[in-house]
Amino acid sequence: MTPPAVQLTIVGSIGIDTIETPAEKREEILGGSVSYACAAASFFTHTGMVGVVGSDFPGAFRETWKNMDIDLEGLQTVEGRTFRWSGVYEANMDHRRTLATELNVFERFSPELPESYREAPYLFLGNIHPALQLHVLEQVRDPKFILIDTMDLWINIDRPDLEKVVGKCHMLTLNESEAQLFTGEGSLAKAARSLLALGPQYVLIKKGGNGSMLFSQEEVFLLHAYPLEGFKDPTGAGDTFAGGLMGALAASGRTDKEAIRQAMVYGSIVASFGVEEFSLDRLVRLDRDQIEERVAKFKDMCRI
């Protein structure tokens, strides 16, 4: 029996995180954009991971991914230490401060896609150096839909490459402050218009607990965040949202705007579960029924 074909390829960082919140400190837990995104996508479609870990990477973390049926053929293991990140969240969890970043094996990461990933119709370029994102695009064979994420660092230090790669993607996602930094516009509607001019069909601006906004030339779609009574750790929420979105979109086989709206709802709901606990702790216990139940509850909250 041949394994199912990878429908969605996700490229990004893999980290071992140490995170402190006002309530709790957790050391050396599984993190990184591609870990959160693949976990979220795995509820919907067969997903292939492209990333790098060091020789110290715990077998238990690898097992976590395997148990979620994530395809690990694109995972590189190289001699050395895995990327480490540590940060602390302030009282209201709105802001976080990075305490330490050790790139380690991630410093020389060059994403190489296994043959079986290159035909995948959906691609999510997680937040890595735009030159590496361009390198991924050279390897794929005309995907139906490419989502790209980025961060303030690349906006500040490599805008030319970033603009080049954004222009080759269907959707750009970034958060509110990054959209403002990228464009110099305070108004998100204006910022989106300026980002659409770079070439993508869609710009998805994330506002954390205040939801997200999807802009295209023709229309705007507004999406709330599911209101939680509390959450433990917002790390990776944006990656979980984007991964869930791409997983659900891949599962639909579509790329039209109605399918994107529905996929965003799924991404947002999976992210709402993700932040309830640290790392992938909540996602490993999540099932499709729980997702559907919350989606139905959420849609009722938004009905006008």
Added chain:
Amino acid sequence: MTPPAVQLTIVGSIGIDTIETPAEKREEILGGSVSYACAAASFFTHTGMVGVVGSDFPGAFRETWKNMDIDLEGLQTVEGRTFRWSGVYEANMDHRRTLATELNVFERFSPELPESYREAPYLFLGNIHPALQLHVLEQVRDPKFILIDTMDLWINIDRPDLEKVVGKCHMLTLNESEAQLFTGEGSLAKAARSLLALGPQYVLIKKGGNGSMLFSQEEVFLLHAYPLEGFKDPTGAGDTFAGGLMGALAASGRTDKEAIRQAMVYGSIVASFGVEEFSLDRLVRLDRDQIEERVAKFKDMCRI
């Protein structure tokens, strides 16, 4: 011919404002919670204003209200200067700083409802001292629906009266930071639960450009703010929202949760017009067709 009966009574402050934004400074313009709220409500229902102005109050401001068909029988004019407020908005318009407050005739304001307002089925108690809000409740005859607004000042200095009057109303509205201050809860869902315990059926938390959330014991309703490319002056946006909500609710003759959802949409859309210009400048040129057009556009943006 007898004039139409007042369906909605609104009580609050009337001020002459001086407002500075990063782009512009406007001096001695018409402001105050009851002015914004009555203007918004006037698109939907016959609205009576209860407030106080001084002998210096410009006739042109009074004409503005008359031209909107606001009932002014409850407007008191007393010897002295009208309430003055001045404030400045910071660069991103998220925060404002009060430069000066002169209470003037507002200091001795005691809201007295004309006989014709006492039977009005809808009542909006704008943000004034909770003891005065209680005084209004002694004058009305069992309204179908009472909305109450408040502010951080009353939470800090007269919590007992505030809790008493909130318990007699159907809906409490406050902004995000006030809800957190009132309850000590960072999570808005938890804050709302604690506020519902005071007695109102609904708690409406306003989040400015991030929309609003309506909580009851049974459900949550999430509403976006209409995305604007720019706005000139957010002063009075919350009062405009609440006034429009109550006007639309009064026009429906209903108080059920579906009617409240629709009324919130109308309130929010009127507020989105209001902030496009200073004072009532945009609202005096607004008509029902423009409101309906934006409501339809907004509903399409929120459709999932």
